[in-house]
Amino acid sequence: MTYVDGFVLAVPADKKDVYRKHAAAAAPLFKEFGATRMVECWGDDVPNGKLTDFRLAVKAKDDEVVVFSWIEYPSKEVRDAANEKIMTDPRMKAMGDEMPFDGKRMIFGGFAPILDV
Numbered sequence: 001m002t003y004v005d006g007f008v009l010a011v012p013a014d015k016k017d018v019y020r021k022h023a024a025a026a027a028p029l030f031k032e033f034g035a036t037r038m039v040e041c042w043g044d045d046v047p048n049g050k051l052t053d054f055r056l057a058v059k060a061k062d063d064e065v066v067v068f069s070w071i072e073y074p075s076k077e078v079r080d081a082a083n084e085k086i087m088t089d090p091r092m093k094a095m096g097d098e099m100p101f102d103g104k105r106m107i108f109g110g111f112a113p114i115l116d117v
Contacts, residue, residue: 002113006068007067009066010067038070059105076110
């Protein structure tokens with residue numbers, strides 16, 4: 001069954017095009033490692049919450065936009081193997097050194113779908 005890695009991060013608003021290019025360059029590598037789909041979404045209607053919200057989760061600053069993204073894999077096993085490759089591939093390290101956002105504030109996790117309609 002499909003397995004999903006989900007991500008939420010904050011990107012400086014003036015770096016939208018830089019971020020899009022960064023993600024577009026990473027997509028073929030994730031596909032090479034086994035991903036079947038990669039989606040990047042630029043925050044458009046992300047309200048402030050009273051207790052918690054996306055902005056608070058990533059400690060977004062006033063000049064940052066929340067990005068919500070996910071990568072789909074055919075199975076958790078393929079995802080786990082992809083993560084091993086990501087950690088050792090020099091192309092991914094080079095991309096990590098050029099991230100247009102603060103990776104320390106990114107939240108992420110793996111998810112097993114329970115409904116897909």
